[in-house]
Structure formats: C-alpha cells, structure tokens
Amino acid sequence: MNFELTKEFILKIELFIQEKDANSIKEICENLLAPDVAEILKALKFHEAKYLLDVFEDEFAADILIELEEDLRERLLGDLSSKEIAEEVVDNLDSDDAVDVIQELSEKKQKEVLSNIPDPQQAIDLADLLSYAENSAGALMAKEFIKVNSNWSVLRCVSEMRKQAENIDKVYTIYVVNKENKLIGTVSLKRLLLTPEKTFISKVYNNQIISVYANSSGEEVARIMNKYDLIVLPVINDNDELIGRITIDDVVDFIKEEAEKDYQMASGITDNIEAVDNIWTITKARIPWLIIGMIGGLLGAVVIGLFPIIKNNYELAFFIPLIAAMGGNVGVQSSAIIVQGLASKKLGVDNWSKRFIKEFSVSLINGVICCSLVFILCYFFYNDKPEMINLNLTVSISLLTVMIFAALFGTFVPLILNKYKIDPAVATGPFITTMNDVIGLFIYFKIAEWILITA
Amino acid sequence: MNFELTKEFILKIELFIQEKDANSIKEICENLLAPDVAEILKALKFHEAKYLLDVFEDEFAADILIELEEDLRERLLGDLSSKEIAEEVVDNLDSDDAVDVIQELSEKKQKEVLSNIPDPQQAIDLADLLSYAENSAGALMAKEFIKVNSNWSVLRCVSEMRKQAENIDKVYTIYVVNKENKLIGTVSLKRLLLTPEKTFISKVYNNQIISVYANSSGEEVARIMNKYDLIVLPVINDNDELIGRITIDDVVDFIKEEAEKDYQMASGITDNIEAVDNIWTITKARIPWLIIGMIGGLLGAVVIGLFPIIKNNYELAFFIPLIAAMGGNVGVQSSAIIVQGLASKKLGVDNWSKRFIKEFSVSLINGVICCSLVFILCYFFYNDKPEMINLNLTVSISLLTVMIFAALFGTFVPLILNKYKIDPAVATGPFITTMNDVIGLFIYFKIAEWILITA
Numbered sequence: 001m002n003f004e005l006t007k008e009f010i011l012k013i014e015l016f017i018q019e020k021d022a023n024s025i026k027e028i029c030e031n032l033l034a035p036d037v038a039e040i041l042k043a044l045k046f047h048e049a050k051y052l053l054d055v056f057e058d059e060f061a062a063d064i065l066i067e068l069e070e071d072l073r074e075r076l077l078g079d080l081s082s083k084e085i086a087e088e089v090v091d092n093l094d095s096d097d098a099v100d101v102i103q104e105l106s107e108k109k110q111k112e113v114l115s116n117i118p119d120p121q122q123a124i125d126l127a128d129l130l131s132y133a134e135n136s137a138g139a140l141m142a143k144e145f146i147k148v149n150s151n152w153s154v155l156r157c158v159s160e161m162r163k164q165a166e167n168i169d170k171v172y173t174i175y176v177v178n179k180e181n182k183l184i185g186t187v188s189l190k191r192l193l194l195t196p197e198k199t200f201i202s203k204v205y206n207n208q209i210i211s212v213y214a215n216s217s218g219e220e221v222a223r224i225m226n227k228y229d230l231i232v233l234p235v236i237n238d239n240d241e242l243i244g245r246i247t248i249d250d251v252v253d254f255i256k257e258e259a260e261k262d263y264q265m266a267s268g269i270t271d272n273i274e275a276v277d278n279i280w281t282i283t284k285a286r287i288p289w290l291i292i293g294m295i296g297g298l299l300g301a302v303v304i305g306l307f308p309i310i311k312n313n314y315e316l317a318f319f320i321p322l323i324a325a326m327g328g329n330v331g332v333q334s335s336a337i338i339v340q341g342l343a344s345k346k347l348g349v350d351n352w353s354k355r356f357i358k359e360f361s362v363s364l365i366n367g368v369i370c371c372s373l374v375f376i377l378c379y380f381f382y383n384d385k386p387e388m389i390n391l392n393l394t395v396s397i398s399l400l401t402v403m404i405f406a407a408l409f410g411t412f413v414p415l416i417l418n419k420y421k422i423d424p425a426v427a428t429g430p431f432i433t434t435m436n437d438v439i440g441l442f443i444y445f446k447i448a449e450w451i452l453i454t455a
Numbered sequence: 456m457n458f459e460l461t462k463e464f465i466l467k468i469e470l471f472i473q474e475k476d477a478n479s480i481k482e483i484c485e486n487l488l489a490p491d492v493a494e495i496l497k498a499l500k501f502h503e504a505k506y507l508l509d510v511f512e513d514e515f516a517a518d519i520l521i522e523l524e525e526d527l528r529e530r531l532l533g534d535l536s537s538k539e540i541a542e543e544v545v546d547n548l549d550s551d552d553a554v555d556v557i558q559e560l561s562e563k564k565q566k567e568v569l570s571n572i573p574d575p576q577q578a579i580d581l582a583d584l585l586s587y588a589e590n591s592a593g594a595l596m597a598k599e600f601i602k603v604n605s606n607w608s609v610l611r612c613v614s615e616m617r618k619q620a621e622n623i624d625k626v627y628t629i630y631v632v633n634k635e636n637k638l639i640g641t642v643s644l645k646r647l648l649l650t651p652e653k654t655f656i657s658k659v660y661n662n663q664i665i666s667v668y669a670n671s672s673g674e675e676v677a678r679i680m681n682k683y684d685l686i687v688l689p690v691i692n693d694n695d696e697l698i699g700r701i702t703i704d705d706v707v708d709f710i711k712e713e714a715e716k717d718y719q720m721a722s723g724i725t726d727n728i729e730a731v732d733n734i735w736t737i738t739k740a741r742i743p744w745l746i747i748g749m750i751g752g753l754l755g756a757v758v759i760g761l762f763p764i765i766k767n768n769y770e771l772a773f774f775i776p777l778i779a780a781m782g783g784n785v786g787v788q789s790s791a792i793i794v795q796g797l798a799s800k801k802l803g804v805d806n807w808s809k810r811f812i813k814e815f816s817v818s819l820i821n822g823v824i825c826c827s828l829v830f831i832l833c834y835f836f837y838n839d840k841p842e843m844i845n846l847n848l849t850v851s852i853s854l855l856t857v858m859i860f861a862a863l864f865g866t867f868v869p870l871i872l873n874k875y876k877i878d879p880a881v882a883t884g885p886f887i888t889t890m891n892d893v894i895g896l897f898i899y900f901k902i903a904e905w906i907l908i909t910a
Contacts, residue, residue, distance in 0.1 A: 332723060
C-alpha cells in the first residue's frame with residue numbers, strides 16, 4: 001500500500017538507469033507519489049538522479065523537485081535555461097511552491113524566469129508573492145483559491161467555480177467577498193452541493209472567519225492555525241481584500257521549529273543554525289554561550305580560591321567534578337520540565353507553593369539515593385583510611401544539598417522569567433549549569449569548612 | 456478581527472458573572488469561537504468558569520470543553536450525570552472528540568454514558584473507537600466521513616451524501632469503495648460539483664490513495680501525513696475496509712512531541728513525563744540519568760586521584776570546574792546540532808570528512824578565543840605572582856585541547872550511533888557531558904604534569 005524504500009529497489013532503479021531503460025523505470029514507479037520518488041532521488045548519485053527526473057512528465061517532475069532539499073534541487077535546475085524552468089517547472093506548480101523554486105535562483109535568473117512564464121496573470125502573482133518578507137504570511141501563501149460574491153446565486157457560483165477551479169488541484173473552502181471585494185466569510189463545498197441552486201450565497205455563507213494580514217509572521221500563522229484547528233487560513237491585505245491562502249502542511253514546519261527552539265536554546269546554540277550552515281555562522285551562534293560558561297568556570301576558580309582549606313585537604317579537589325556535574329544535571333532536568341510545561345501551556349503559573357513541594361520532594365528522593373550511593377562507594381573505596389570518613393561525609397552532605405538547591409533553582413528561575421515575560425528557555429542549559437556550578441562549589445567548600453575544621 | 460484576551464475583558468466577564476447577567480455575557484462573546492472562550496475559562500475561578508459554560512448552548516459548550524485541559528474539563532464534567540454528559544456533551548461532538556471526553560471518565564461512568572447516548576449507531580461507533588490502544592491510528596480517528604460506491608452515478612452520490620453529510624461539519628474528501636466495501640480511492644467535492652450528473656464515480660475517482668491500518672502508531676500517522684502533505688488520512692481495517700479518518704490538526708500534537716523528544720532526552724529526562732505528573736513518575740524518569748552523572752563524577756574523582764601532582768599544586772583544583780564545564784558545554788552544542796540535523800534529515804551521513812573539517816574549524820576558532828581570554832584574565836589576576844605563569848599556560852592549553860576534543864566527540868558519537876541505528880539523542884546531554892568531564896580532566900592533568908613538572 002504505502003511505499004517503503006528498500007536497497008533492492010534502489011539497485012533495480014540504478015540498473016535500469018545504467019541501461020537507459022526508461023520504460024521499466026516508469027513501470028516500477030507507476031504507483032509512486034512525488035515524495036516517494038524524491039526519496040529515491042536522494043539515494044542516487046547525481047547523474048542518476050538527473051536521468052531519473054527526465055524520465056517523468058514535466059508536471060510530475062516539478063512535484064518531485066519541490067520535495068527535494070534545496071541543494072539537490074539547485075543542482076538539478078542548474079542545467080536548465082530560464083525558459084525551461086518557467087515552462088516545465090514553475091508553470092506546473094502551485095504558486096507557493098513556484099515561489100520557493102524561484103527564490104533560490106540568482107536575481108538575474110529570477111527576472112528571466114518571470115518574463116518567460118506563459119500565463120501573464122501567473123507572472124504577476126508570482127512577482128507579488130516574491131515581494132513579501134521571508135517567513136511572513138505573504139511569503140507562505142498561495143494564490144490558488146476560489147472566491148465568490150455574496151450576491152451570487154448558488155448556480156452562478158458553481159458556474160464561476162468551473163472557470164476558477166480549472167487550475168486548482170485542491171479546493172479547501174470557498175471564500176465569500178462583498179461588493180467592495182472585502183473578505184466576509186466562507187461557504188463550504190458541501191453546503192454548495194446540498195443547497196438549492198437559486199439560493200443566494202448571502203443566505204448560506206458562514207460569517208465567522210479567521211484571517212491574517214500578509215505581513216503577519218509565520219509563527220503567528222502557526223499559532224492561529226494550531227489554536228483554531230484550521231487546515232487553511234485566508235490572507236488579506238490592509239484593505240481586507242483576500243489575496244491568498246495558507247494550508248496547514250506548509251505551517252507544520254513552523255510548528256516543528258517552535259518546538260525545537262527550546263532544545264537549541266538549552267544546548268547553548270541560537271535557534272537559527274543548522275548542521276549544514278557554514279563555519280562562521282555556526283561559530284557566531286556558539287561563542288556567546290561558551291563565553292558565559294567560561295566566565296562561570298572562572299568564577300568557580302575564584303570561589304574555590306576563597307577557601308584556604310583546600311591547601312591542606314587536596315582530596316577535596318577529587319570531588320569538585322562530581323558536585324559541579326550533579327548540580328548541572330539536576331538543574332537542567334528541572335528547568336527542561338518547566339520550560340516544556342510552559343511551552344505546552346499545561347502549567348499554570350499561579351500555584352508556586354504546590355510546585356515547590358513537588359520539586360523539593362523529587363529532588364530530596366533523588367538526592368538521598370545519589371548521596372547514599374556515593375557514601376557507600378567512598379566508604380568501601382577508602383576502607384583502609386578511616387580518617388577519610390569526614391571527607392566522605394562532606395561530599396555526601398554537600399551532594400544532597402547541592403542537588404536540592406539545583407532543582408529548586410532550575411525550577412524557579414524559568415518560572416520567574418516567564419512571569420516577567422522573558423522567554424524562560426534562555427535560563428536553561430549553559431546558564432543554569434553555570435550558576436549551579438558556582439553556587440554548588442560554594443556550598444561544597446562551606447560544608448567542608450564546617451566538617452573538616454570542626455572535626 | 457482575531458480575538459486577543461485582555462485583562463479588561465476578564466474583569467468585564469467577571470462582573471457580568473457576579474451580576475448573573477447572562478445576556479451581557481452572550482453579547483460580548485457573540486463573535487468568539489470555542490478556543491477563545493476556552494482561553495477565558497482558563498483565566499477564571501472555577502465557579503465563574505462553571506457559570507460561564509452554562510450560559511452557552513449545549514453544542515457550543517461541548518466545543519469549548521474539548522479545548523480545555525483535561526483537569527479543568529474533568530472538574531466541570533464532575534457535577535453532570537451520565538445522562539447529561541451523553542446528551543448535552545457527547546452527542547454534540549465529533550466522534551474523535553467524544554472519545555477523548557469519555558476516556559477520561561471512570562470505567563463505570565464510561566458504560567453509563569455509552570448506554571445513554573440517544574443514537575444507537577453513535578454508541579456503537581464510540582464503543583469501537585474506545586477499543587483501540589492509546590495513540591494508535593484507531594484511537595486518533597473519527598467516524599464522520601462520506602463514503603460512496605464506485606458504481607454509483609454522480610447524481611446518486613450527491614443524494615446519498617445529502618443523507619450522510621447531515622451530521623458532518625466538515626467534508627474533507629469523499630471516499631470511494633468497491634462492491635466488497637474495500638477502500639479504492641477518493642473523489643473530491645470539486646470534481647463532483649463540476650462533473651455531469653450521470654457520470655459514474657468509477658470514471659472520475661482518483662485511485663492513488665494513502666491509508667493506514669487502525670493499529671498503526673500515532674508517530675507513523677504523523678510521518679505519513681507530513682511526508683505526503685495530507686490534511687486527512689483514511690484508516691482501514693485488516694480487510695481494507697474504510698473505518699475512519701484522521702485530520703491533520705489532531706496529528707500536529709504528535710509532530711510537536713517528536714520534535715520535543717530530543718530536547719527531553721538531552722535534558723536527562725525520559726520523553727513521557729510532564730510537569731503535571733506525580734512525584735514518583737518524575738523521580739523515576741530522572742534518577743537513571745543522575746546515576747550516570749554520579750558515576751561520571753566519581754570516575755572524575757578517580758582520574759584526579761591518579762595525578763599526585765595536585766598535592767603540591769593545589770591551585771590546579773581552582774580550574775577543574777572551568778575545564779569540566781567547557782568540555783560539557785561544547786559537547787552539548789555539537790551533539791545538539793548533529794541530533795537536530797539527523798532528525799530533520801538535512802544531514803547526509805556519508806560525508807564524515809567534511810563534517811570533521813567543519814567541526815574542527817569551529818571548535819578551533821571558539822577554543823582559541825576562549826583560551827586567549829582565560830590566559831589574559833589569569834595573567835592580570837596573578838600579576839603579582841610570576842610563578843603562576845606555568846599554571847596559566849597549563850589551563851589555557853588544556854582548555855583549547857579539551858574544547859576541540861569535546862566538539863569532535865559530541866559530533867561523532869551521535870553520528871556513529873545513528874549509523875548503527877541507535878537513536879543518536881541518547882548520546883546527548885548527561886552522557887556527552889559526563890564523558891567529556893572525565894576525559895577533559897585526564898587531558899588537563901596530563902598537560903599539567905608535562906608543563907609543571909618539566910618546568
């Protein structure tokens with residue numbers, strides 16, 4: 001039923017390509033959809049991918065191109081003239097996909113392609129779409145929609161649709177505009193199909209309509225579509241005129257990115273880099289957090305320097321990594337839970353005392369488990385040195401204290417930031433880790449002073 | 456146009472509720488949609504929310520309930536009898552939403568509600584939906600769909616639709632079945648509208664159809680809908696009979712969760728806990744990673760213990776937190792970039808030498824910046840102690856080495872795991888941090904021996 005790409009399939013295709021056997025290729029790909037063929041293309045060598053793409057009809061080939069990564073698409077389009085791109089690729093795509101392809105070309109080539117598009121209205125539409133800022137609603141929308149007038153009858157509506165719908169693959173909803181061309185509502189195809197032909201649209205349309213302006217951000221579009229469970233969202237201009245529509249599949253990527261943002265923030269990288277970016281971009285995104293971490297590390301050095309006790313108790317140094325690491329780990333866990341709770345809106349911000357009790361209990365249990373284990377392990381390790389019992393006590397008690405402190409710190413810093421409308425995710429990862437390091441070391445050496453000096 | 460909840464609005468509503476002024480409430484809420492009113496409810500006190508919900512018609516109130524968090528919904532439904540839940544809530548919902556509501560009730564109440572549903576067919580449908588495993592395609596689907604026979608004419612199709620469509624709010628697509636009731640394709644409403652009435656469906660339907668079995672996982676559903684850009688996906692049973700359909704809005708949550716999983720893994724928490732879970736669940740999810748971190752910390756202690764140099768150079772201890780923290784931070788950054796690159800499939804796994812050069816360059820630049828800063832700061836800090844220059848050199852050189860090593864380690868561990876089909880995300884967070892701590896300390900003290908002893 002659904003296609004699953006296998007090694008055998010690739011070997012077969014490669015053989016057919018080698019033999020230039022286009023018919024056999026068409027045959028085994030007969031029931032495949034564009035995203036399936038795109039998967040195959042990605043697995044082939046470049047010259048093979050090029051041959052395979054040429055085997056298919058222009059319309060299907062254009063759909064395949066849209067499913068590819070930018071790099072591969074650019075290379076495959078590289079050999080085509082502007083005229084070929086315009087007539088064979090762009091002309092076969094919906095306007096939102098067409099714009100994605102054109103945008104990747106050089107400015108010179110963009111103009112050439114636009115001037116070679118057969119349908120002048122399409123050329124105007126595409127030039128318009130190209131004019132919107134990247135990731136705005138205008139840049140995400142497509143121009144393919146059906147628009148009817150509220151003073152039309154259902155019959156007239158269907159006959160007008162016949163004209164408009166010819167080039168539109170999927171009709172999600174029909175938009176209703178008034179005399180001034182302002183968007184005032186929608187009417188579903190189902191309603192049209194089930195309503196007597198002479199009824200006026202004004203009697204049957206739904207006037208509850210959610211829309212966005214063309215300059216709204218992609219994030220805003222994602223938020224609205226997610227909130228109202230929309231599969232298609234109309235885009236209007238400043239005069240409330242309908243100028244396009246955005247479908248949910250184009251917005252899923254934004255929803256994904258929003259979810260990934262917190263992870264990147266927690267990992268100490270800014271949210272707009274990818275593994276495929278160049279060295280400078282990646283370096284710039286990473287260095288700020290590293291410098292914060294470095295300052296934290298140096299502060300740690302200062303804290304340790306405050307405690308002369310280490311001079312005569314160099315063994316204290318052994319457990320610095322343990323104390324620092326556990327403070328960091330617990331803090332990251334706690335803050336991640338809070339940040340995700342806030343992001344998913346599942347967490348009320350009001351009930352802080354309940355949150356305190358829960359986090360304290362969890363960290364107390366985890367802390368007691370870890371500190372008991374450490375105490376027992378050290379006890380056996382230092383079996384032959386009974387004088388080490390005080391060091392062991394110091395480490396175990398500090399570990400428990402630091403773990404509880406780090407959990408509360410990791411919980412309340414993001415909550416407090418959120419209360420003051422600061423993105424709580426900035427407080428996760430390197431920040432929490434660094435703060436917990438410094439404060440954890442202070443706790444450790446303070447407890448060491450009490451236990452080792454009074455002992 | 457679109458609703459934005461303000462403090463003033465809440466105060467107004469609270470006043471009307473206090474005055475029991477239902478008409479004014481209806482008036483100011485007239486243009487709101489269910490998700491908007493749900494937002495208002497969440498901001499109110501419980502007795503206010505209860506009053507507000509009662510103001511609206513049953514059908515709208517049911518839509519509002521579906522938009523609420525489970526906790527609040529349960530409390531609001533708490534006072535209703537099984538008969539009221541069946542007739543006022545469940546009967547007004549689509550089957551997928553109705554099942555969500557019923558599932559939250561006690562088993563006893565579930566049976567009572569099912570037996571009180573007015574329409575016997577709906578009761579059977581809901582009992583069927585309740586029988587599927589949580590998060591399976593069967594549990595995600597709804598029973599509201601339009602099914603036509605391939606040997607019907609368009610005319611018959613429209614008249615049958617009239618019957619079927621009565622209770623279906625949104626018709627996304629029309630499913631076509633053959634004589635054996637097997638799903639064989641789809642026909643769009645647009646096609647029906649634009650095709651002569653006497654044409655047979657078998658002549659016009661689209662036989663390329665993607666579907667899933669009822670026992671497929673939610674993740675699989677999300678993957679398929681995302682891959683093929685579907686807004687609705689039919690669900691079939693083992694006999695290939697159409698039994699339901701899943702819409703994209705119900706799957707967006709899965710897509711989000713997939714994206715969030717890596718973050719949770721990196722933060723050292725298992726992927727199925729939430730801030731609202733109970734203490735034991737949270738503790739169990741967190742302790743394994745903490746024990747790994749603890750073992751790492753103790754290994755760190757062992758490593759430091761291997762180097763007697765610390766006895767006479769206790770100042771080496773000052774910079775342990777710096778070395779450990781920077782190794783950890785760099786490692787987490789590198790692994791996060793790779794894990795996200797792999798998750799988004801933007802990263803080919805074959806080109807490792809290119810990846811090595813890039814990661815080495817980035818870490819070299821970052822390392823040189825950080826180690827120069829550390830050297831300069833320490834130089835001025837220890838201005839009055841010229842004998843500290845060797846310690847300073849040790850720290851700076853170690854820092855550079857550790858940062859480069861940690862970056863390569865953080866890059867290649869997830870790549871290698873991925874090559875062997877292990878989820879690369881397990882290698883992030885606590886694991887990478889811990890390994891980098893231990894190895895980083897070894898590097899630091901080894902360099903310390905060379906520089907300080909030979910000096």
